Amino acid sequence: MVNSSSRIKNIALIDANNFYVSCERVFNPGLLKKPVVVLSNNDGCVVARSNEVKALGIKMGEPWFKLRTLAQKHGIIALSSNYPLYADMSQRMMTLLGHFSPFQEVYSIDECFLLLDSQYDITHVGQTMQKNMADCLGLPVGVGMAATKTLAKLANHVAKKRPMYAGVCNFNTMHVDDLEHLLAEIDVSEVWGVGARSADQLRAMGLANVLALRQADECQLRRRFSVVMGRIVLELKGISCLALETIMPPRKQIQSSRSFGTPVYEQDELVEAVLTFMRRGVRRLRQQKLMAGAVHLFIQTNPFRERDPQYRQGITLPLPIPTADELQLARIVRSGLTKIYRPGYAYHKAGILLTELENAAGQQGDLFSDPAARQKSGALMDTLDALRQRFGRDIIHVAGEGVCQRWAIKSANRSPRYTTNWTELPVVRAG
DNA sequence: TCTGGGGTCCTAGGACCC
DNA sequence: TCTGGGGTCCTAGGACCC
Numbered sequence: 469m470v471n472s473s474s475r476i477k478n479i480a481l482i483d484a485n486n487f488y489v490s491c492e493r494v495f496n497p498g499l500l501k502k503p504v505v506v507l508s509n510n511d512g513c514v515v516a517r518s519n520e521v522k523a524l525g526i527k528m529g530e531p532w533f534k535l536r537t538l539a540q541k542h543g544i545i546a547l548s549s550n551y552p553l554y555a556d557m558s559q560r561m562m563t564l565l566g567h568f569s570p571f572q573e574v575y576s577i578d579e580c581f582l583l584l585d586s587q588y589d590i591t592h593v594g595q596t597m598q599k600n601m602a603d604c605l606g607l608p609v610g611v612g613m614a615a616t617k618t619l620a621k622l623a624n625h626v627a628k629k630r631p632m633y634a635g636v637c638n639f640n641t642m643h644v645d646d647l648e649h650l651l652a653e654i655d656v657s658e659v660w661g662v663g664a665r666s667a668d669q670l671r672a673m674g675l676a677n678v679l680a681l682r683q684a685d686e687c688q689l690r691r692r693f694s695v696v697m698g699r700i701v702l703e704l705k706g707i708s709c710l711a712l713e714t715i716m717p718p719r720k721q722i723q724s725s726r727s728f729g730t731p732v733y734e735q736d737e738l739v740e741a742v743l744t745f746m747r748r749g750v751r752r753l754r755q756q757k758l759m760a761g762a763v764h765l766f767i768q769t770n771p772f773r774e775r776d777p778q779y780r781q782g783i784t785l786p787l788p789i790p791t792a793d794e795l796q797l798a799r800i801v802r803s804g805l806t807k808i809y810r811p812g813y814a815y816h817k818a819g820i821l822l823t824e825l826e827n828a829a830g831q832q833g834d835l836f837s838d839p840a841a842r843q844k845s846g847a848l849m850d851t852l853d854a855l856r857q858r859f860g861r862d863i864i865h866v867a868g869e870g871v872c873q874r875w876a877i878k879s880a881n882r883s884p885r886y887t888t889n890w891t892e893l894p895v896v897r898a899g
Numbered sequence: 900t901c902t903g904g905g906g907t908c909c910t911a912g913g914a915c916c917c
Numbered sequence: 918t919c920t921g922g923g924g925t926c927c928t929a930g931g932a933c934c935c
Contacts, residue, residue, distance in 0.1 A: 487935095508903035515903070515935095531902040549903090576935050663933050694909060696933085723905055772902055819904090906934080914927080 476640060477708060478584040478613055481620040482565055482597055485608040485628065487578035488516035491557045492547055494606040495886045495894055503544045507532050510727055511548055511880055548882040556887045560605055568597060573713045581617060583712050594636040614639035617710045618703035621660040622678065626650065651704075652679040661700050666693060678704065718825070719756060724749035725819020728875040731770070732815040735805065738767060740870035742801050745820045747865065750794045753822055754853065759790035761824025763797060765804045770816035781808040790826055793845045794852065797822075802868065 484490055488506040493499045503520035507513065514521075514530045524542060526535060532546065539546065558577045566572050571583035584590055594611035601609045612624025619639055627637035639647055656676055657667035673692075675681045682704035690698030699709040724745040732738055742765065753760060766782035785804045791797065801820060855864055884892035 510901085510903075512901075512903055529903085533901040536901095578935080661933070665932065694932090696909070719906085721906075725904065727903070770902085817903095904935105908931105908933085910929105910931085912928095914925100916925085917923095 476586070476615050476706075478586050478590050478640060479615065479617055479620045479712065480582045480584055480590075480594060480597075480611055480613045481575075481579060481617070481624045482582065482601075482609050482611050483579035483624050483628075484561065484601070485610060486516055486518055487558075487607075488549060488554055489518045490607050491554050492550070492883055494557070495553075496883065499545060503542055504547065505532075505539075505544060506547050506549050507881075508549060510729060511546070512727065515549065546881060548880055550883050550885065552885045552888045553883065557605065557607070561601065561607060561609075564600060564604055565597060568593065571712055571714050574716070581620065581712055584613070591636060591638045591641060594638065598635055609635070611636045612639075613637070615706045616703040616708045617712070618660050618700060619706065622651075622654065622658065625654070625658055648679050648682075651682060652677050654678040656681050659700060659704070661696060666697065669693075718827070719758065720823070720825060722749050722752050722756075722758075722760075722822040722825065723819060724752075725766075725817060725821075727817045728815070730875060732818075732875045733811075733813070735809045735811070737870070737875060738809060738815060738818060739802060739805060739868050740873060741818050741875055742767075742805055742820060743798055743865075743869045744873070745818065746797055746801050747794060747869070749820050749822050750792060750797055751856075753792050753825070754849070757828045758825045759792045759828050760787065760797070760822035761790045761826065762786045762822075763801060763804070764821035764823060765801050765808070765819075766821070767805070767808060767815055767818040769813050773814075773816075776814055777812070779810055779813045781810075783808050784823075790824070791845075792828060793849060795848070796845070798868075 489499075489504045492504065492506065499518075501520070502518070503524065504518040505514045505521050505526070506516040508515045511532055514526060514528065514532060514535070517526060517528065521544060524538070524544075526538070526544075535544070538544070554577060561578070562572070562574050562580055565580055565582065569582040569584055573581040575581060584593060590613055594613055597611055598609055601607045610624050610628040612620045612622065612627050613636075614620040614623045623637045623639045627633045627635050630637075642650075654677060655667075656662055656670050656678060657664065659678055659681065662670065662681075669692075670676070670681060675684055681701060684701055686698050686701040686705075689701055702709050726741070726745065728741065732741065746763075762784055764782055764784045766780070768780035769776060769778050771778065771780075783804045785800050787796075787800065852864055856862075884894075886892060886894050
């Protein structure tokens with residue numbers, strides 16, 4: 469893996485440490501060095517942990533109510549999630565990192581891949597990125613570099629876990645013996661794409677660490693698992709199978725769903741929820757200039773309440789022609805709900821899934837559709853878009869969404885939307 | 900009392916066709 | 918008595934990711 473040849477690719481993975489917690493700390497330095505968690509919707513589960521919390525052994529995804537005593541004992545600060553803030557910080561981070569290479573793949577809210585030019589000292593470039601993120605945004609990041617995406621992910625893991633790397637680790641400049649020694653110490657479950665299930669099976673086959681997996685026979689593992697595992701093995705060997713996706717592929721589905729703050733029994737209330745989800749889904753559909761060919765609607769009781777009667781049902785509702793018309797979509801889910809709703813259950817979650825998405829611009833005409841009606845619907849939707857743009861996205865509802873929304877989520881400890889809402893900007897004291 | 904939400908890809912198996 | 922077989926399409930479910 470010594471970087472003797474310029475043909476070896478330099479792929480960097482930059483990833484913010486404890487992203488949500490770090491975003492909160494930027495605007496509230498009082499949270500620095502304190503144990504902090506950020507909770508999911510409804511303040512249900514832990515979705516981000518500061519290092520102090522990780523040190524206490526608290527796991528990702530742990531239900532918050534189970535941690536109350538421990539939290540009290542250690543003074544853990546719990547924040548409701550504040551997605552507008554994180555999304556905005558993410559955008560700033562990606563823009564800044566984009567200056568380091570024309571080849572950037574934004575992989576998730578807090579990480580991106582960059583293809584770097586080998587003529588520079590790549591490790592130094594990584595250190596510059598790290599400093600840049602700290603100086604401009606106040607975000608701590610880890611940087612991993614290697615010849616493939618899977619190896620870069622691992623290098624990033626090493627950069628964060630081993631203090632000697634100080635957050636920047638480049639596999640491409642390591643001697644192969646050192647690298648293999650390192651990989652032998654890493655559990656196979658740390659490999660990108662190896663989940664808990666596969667990790668158990670790999671261990672049972674005697675492939676417990678990353679080096680063992682790297683040296684395994686690709687064909688055999690492909691047959692035993694799937695093509696995905698085959699690719700992972702090749703990537704670990706330094707053979708690139710996963711291309712850098714610099715252009716975001718179009719969405720294939722848009723989902724909008726929520727657990728309820730309190731159980732819902734009545735059909736009318738479910739209608740409220742489902743119509744609200746549909747409005748949110750359609751907003752994203754229209755933002756991305758897409759149309760949906762079908763909608764899937766689902767409702768379910770709480771699977772954790774095992775003693776309660778359980779019911780879960782979904783229905784796929786095809787549209788005669790693809791549409792982004794909120795009113796039409798609202799009508800169709802409302803009628804779909806009457807088909808799957810059963811009285812007598814405590815519903816806990818519902819959602820809609822817009823599928824068979826296609827580009828609104830490339831929309832084909834339909835022999836039976838009425839062009840005048842389509843034009844009218846388009847004009848109405850444009851008006852709604854404009855009103856919401858001007859007065860806020862929740863200004864207009866479809867009739868039936870309800871006003872009080874008793875089922876709406878709980879979000880007890882949300883921080884202000886520092887960067888995206890004028891009334892919540894942080895105040896800077898002069899002098 | 901209280902257990903997230905939003906995605907992707909792959910595979911197996913059934914339906915269907917010739 | 919003999920009781921096809923191969924290709925394709927679709928869907929549900931599994932696994933994984935952040």
